Amino acid sequence: MTGHRGQQRAERRGQQRAERRGQRRQEPNRRVTDGLAVRNVSHGFDDTDVIEDVSLAVERGETVAIIGPSGTGKTTLLRLLSCFHRPDAGTVETDGADVWALSERDRLDVRRRIGMVFQEANLFETTVRRNVSYGQHVRRSWRDRLAQWFSRLRGGDASEAVAESLDLVGLADAGSRPVGSLSGGEAQRVSFARAIAYDPEFLLLDEPTSDLDPRNTAVIEDAIDTARTRGLGVAVATHDMNQAERVADRVAVLLGGRLIEVGPAERVFTNPEDPRARKFIEGELVY
Amino acid sequence: MIEQASPVVAAADGALPLFVELPFKWNYVESIIYVSLYVSLTAVLVSTLVSLPIAMLVGFSEFPGKGFLVALINTGMGFPSVVVGLIVLFAVSNQGPFGSLDLLFTTEAMILSQIVLAAPVITGVSLAAVTGVEDGVRDAAYAMGGTRLDVALVTIKEARYGIVTGILAGLGRAISEVGSVLIVGGNIARADGTSVTRTLTTAIQLEARQGRFELAMILGAVLVALVLLINGLVLRLGGSRI
Numbered sequence: 001m002t003g004h005r006g007q008q009r010a011e012r013r014g015q016q017r018a019e020r021r022g023q024r025r026q027e028p029n030r031r032v033t034d035g036l037a038v039r040n041v042s043h044g045f046d047d048t049d050v051i052e053d054v055s056l057a058v059e060r061g062e063t064v065a066i067i068g069p070s071g072t073g074k075t076t077l078l079r080l081l082s083c084f085h086r087p088d089a090g091t092v093e094t095d096g097a098d099v100w101a102l103s104e105r106d107r108l109d110v111r112r113r114i115g116m117v118f119q120e121a122n123l124f125e126t127t128v129r130r131n132v133s134y135g136q137h138v139r140r141s142w143r144d145r146l147a148q149w150f151s152r153l154r155g156g157d158a159s160e161a162v163a164e165s166l167d168l169v170g171l172a173d174a175g176s177r178p179v180g181s182l183s184g185g186e187a188q189r190v191s192f193a194r195a196i197a198y199d200p201e202f203l204l205l206d207e208p209t210s211d212l213d214p215r216n217t218a219v220i221e222d223a224i225d226t227a228r229t230r231g232l233g234v235a236v237a238t239h240d241m242n243q244a245e246r247v248a249d250r251v252a253v254l255l256g257g258r259l260i261e262v263g264p265a266e267r268v269f270t271n272p273e274d275p276r277a278r279k280f281i282e283g284e285l286v287y
Numbered sequence: 288m289i290e291q292a293s294p295v296v297a298a299a300d301g302a303l304p305l306f307v308e309l310p311f312k313w314n315y316v317e318s319i320i321y322v323s324l325y326v327s328l329t330a331v332l333v334s335t336l337v338s339l340p341i342a343m344l345v346g347f348s349e350f351p352g353k354g355f356l357v358a359l360i361n362t363g364m365g366f367p368s369v370v371v372g373l374i375v376l377f378a379v380s381n382q383g384p385f386g387s388l389d390l391l392f393t394t395e396a397m398i399l400s401q402i403v404l405a406a407p408v409i410t411g412v413s414l415a416a417v418t419g420v421e422d423g424v425r426d427a428a429y430a431m432g433g434t435r436l437d438v439a440l441v442t443i444k445e446a447r448y449g450i451v452t453g454i455l456a457g458l459g460r461a462i463s464e465v466g467s468v469l470i471v472g473g474n475i476a477r478a479d480g481t482s483v484t485r486t487l488t489t490a491i492q493l494e495a496r497q498g499r500f501e502l503a504m505i506l507g508a509v510l511v512a513l514v515l516l517i518n519g520l521v522l523r524l525g526g527s528r529i
Contacts, residue, residue, distance in 0.1 A: 082430055084426070084429070084430075108432065108434065111429075111430075111432050112432035114430075115430070115431070116430040116431075118423060118426065118427065118430075120423050122421070122423035122424050122426065122427040123424075123427075124424060124427070124428075124441060124444070124445065125444075125445055126444075134428070134431055134433075135431040135432060138428075138431060138432050138433045138434070138437045139432060191427075194427075194431065195430075195431070198431065198432070
């Protein structure tokens with residue numbers, strides 16, 4: 001009797017799931033997730049589509065690794081998520097709201113909830129501290145910026161968040177160093193500290209360790225883990241499968257501009273559904 | 288044993304002249320330096336205020352005819368100063384569009400001609416500096432939540448050494464220029480010999496033509512020293528790496 005009721009409940013749940021799936025297909029403006037997401041997004045440059053019909057969500061407190069060979073559209077996907085480009089088709093959403101339907105002011109607020117680390121460190125030619133505090137600087141009113149400028153003239157240039165971010169990447173004592181004196185690994189760590197110093201909700205990392213030695217890579221990976229445990233939604237684009245396995249909760253495999261597989265990291269790495277994803281993960285040439 | 292007298296004792300004894308007689312009156316040179324600096328620094332200041340926004344606008348935006356405008360700016364960098372002098376002369380002469388302002392043979396007319404000469408140099412070099420800032424730096428400022436103005440300010444800051452170089456190049460062009468200031472300024476001095484529109488360059492030209500080569504050389508040395516001093520000051524203040 002109890003077994004029969006359980007079976008009925010399971011069938012009902014299955015039916016509800018199927019209905020929900022049907023509704024998703026019918027409702028183009030349906031809210032995908034309580035996070036940062038792209039839905040059915042296509043985008044290209046010079047009449048060539050770089051990514052086609054991609055849907056992916058990054059929720060708070062998880063790390064999603066976007067893996068795929070070079071030139072497959074990982075950077076473009078991250079740049080769409082961080083509102084650099086308006087997609088040719090589809091939507092970019094935060095907590096269900098289409099960011100490109102918002103006013104410029106509201107979109108700025110959305111952008112300010114996202115941190116991004118690029119493949120190159122892209123540091124400003126000043127001190128480490130000034131780089132890391134830039135995110136906070138642009139969030140101040142012009143009046144506060146002026147006050148901050150006077151405060152700096154008097155020697156007061158300390159910020160707890162900046163110190164904490166530098167500490168997270170093992171550069172607690174590097175605040176006063178000019179960026180020209182940093183090694184490549186240190187510069188990338190500063191770039192990471194800079195992206196989290198203003199307390200974003202999402203962190204997008206574009207091949208953050210591609211040019212780094214194992215020690216610097218380990219520091220960045222530990223920082224990614226810390227960011228996730230603090231509740232940030234993290235997306236890491238990487239072609240380093242081992243790194244994706246180490247840091248990711250979920251993995252999205254991007255090939256030829258299309259998302260061919262998305263799922264829990266353990267499942268995707270042990271038993272990928274798509275044969276091309278399997279080949280890529282096994283190290284075979286798939287492009 | 289023969290004792291050698293010190294130079295001071297020798298001068299007191301009349302063996303050496305106590306003061307060297309200079310081949311010019313100091314107030315003459317002083318007034319020329321003043322006019323030169325006033326005209327050139329004012330022209331460079333105005334040129335910078337005009338040129339920097341133009342460089343930013345051209346550098347950051349795409350519009351039809353941009354290539355032509357950049358070519359025009361680059362051409363302006365090498366524009367012959369005598370031709371500029373002629374154009375400004377026509378503009379400020381009685382029959383010209385600014386004739387009613389009565390600017391001919393004044394320092395203001397000289398400033399005007401130097402603006403025309405310095406502005407393309409400052410614009411051109413600043414434009415190259417601004418467009419030379421890596422896209423990645425601008426992307427980083429944008430990604431961290433910068434507005435368009437924040438991104439522009441970061442770009443100016445990153446291009447600061449190039450911009451300072453442009454301003455110095457403009458100052459060099461202005462202060463060492465002789466053709467146009469001679470035409471629109473007239474190289475005028477008062478009856479007491481002090482300068483009205485005479486600059487270091489026009490004075491050097493005049494003194495050399497009249498055979499007072501020592502004075503021409505001294506004025507030339509003053510001009511070079513001034514340019515060096517201004518360069519040194521600007522680079523020092525800018526914490527230069529140039």
